[in-house]
Amino acid sequence: MTVLFFYGTLRHLPLLQQVLGREVAVEPAALPGHTVARAEAGDWPTLVPLAGALASGSLMRDVTDSDLERLDFYEGGFGYRLAAQSVRVSDGTTLTALVYMPPEGQGSAGDWSLDDWRLNWGDVAVATAADVMMLMGQRSGAEVARRYGLMQVRGASRLRAATAAPATRRHHAGDSDVQVLRHRQSYANFFALEEYDLTYRRFDGSRSPVINRAVFVSGDAVTVLPYDPARDRVLLIEQFRAGPMGRGDPQPWLLEAIAGRIDAGETPEQAARREAVEEAGLNLGALEFVAGYYPSPGAKSEYIYSYVALTDLPDGIEGVFGVEGEAEDIRGHLIEFEALMSLIASGEVNNAPLMLTALWLQRERARLRTPRHGDSDNTSV
Template structure:
């Protein structure tokens, strides 16, 4: 691909090329352009906010010399989600209790798997609490990206809408009934805020237009091995009889059934162990605490 260095914004070129020069630099630029589907005219390149584009470039280039460009290109959608997640992670709030230094020395991760999600193998070491650098360790990380969950709540009728769908996690564990009762959930698309994603997913998964969003929490659900960060909400909305149906994106093979439950039935399901996924558990406990305020 005939792409001259002069076509590239300096920050993007540095993210793609690093310290490489000559033929290696040209090969790296060509690889990135092929993955992105870019031609030789920079005026035709789609615009992406620079922080997300630079993060995406670094993720794409992890596959250089390891994976064919066409295979990386098939994952471009999920890599964009991961890149946007990295930008949000850098802009996250500070800390008051944690005393870790943040000093981590890591080699370039090895992409062990590149499917709908990625699995990267890291070799790293970090500063320990006694001040010394720890030993080199090897760890695998499932690259998922940021997502939202939202529980629709009607404070007038004092009821919620849950969704039910088959889930691969319980299936892979050997659960004989891998269908889960959940809050509405989905990935945050590049360029979206978590709130916008929550509203979009409510339409796609339940046909609902949400009112005011109440933030429950933001958190890592499985920090030991999964690069996923969740933003959970309760949304005030109108939930009349007959609003629950079957929804989902056909192109994503989604098959999602809605369930209307009174808040008393929801709390009974919680107490009886019928709710078995962390985001919904957390959200129901929050609703239990805030229910009186929301009804008022």
């Protein structure tokens, strides 16, 4: 009989069951001579030898060969390896259990709390694990580990997608309206390409024939246009874009709003503020929500949250910014609002989120420029 002891994130039962693909039962146990600490590189646990300590955890009995195969795939890419350890169970007796020991050299940095991790990362981890386990047999554990951060972004996007927009005029989809018969990942790097063989319910109630659809998968994104209502000006950014280049556009440098991916563990608003610092050196004021939307739903999973930020934009704040490790080279442009609308009319601004946001600002501009009682500047949160 194979027995496993879990001391870290797999103590979160929904995550363990997602990885194993079945319901399981666990019981409390502890690993003598060890303590659980926060890994130096991030918010996940590591096991540290410590005389007299007890590392709390969960014990799983009757582990199958399939369970071990799935767990090896999930853990192996990160360098965790099974080792036999003496574990103490609730009645005070000890038994031998297999434990996924952390890779050598994984430093620790203070205490780690399962409850805190569960609150901040539990749902994202479960959603991400569904994508990870889909790749078993298609990708190596090392490939999954290399892309895990991007997969977390996608997992967080799926959680946000679960809160759907209203369906008062359009069809209100039920659980069986779309049936996926086969799902595979054809390509994965910064983005992923996934193929689905599926059938869906037609408007007359019948089912469609089986069709194949490819989806270009990326995480949710945010855009934010800084606007100074006192000076009636905005800050645009300019950068090289591979998409227009791939289309054959001889002018692949685009004027845009500040934009970026929403990292796992942050809200769209937090992402907007982070990206503004990275791409323009700006600390934004109050955020005005513009819209949430799919820019190209026929082929892309990307969902964008767009904002206008009321921000003080004095002369001379534009410059060249960007995260060096991401090869970003981003130039800022301070322009009057009417100049922005002229650039849209001429076609020089051809970036859809910026155009959508500018049209929203055109509608709301008078309201935003009306002084509010108690306002002394544009930099309030």
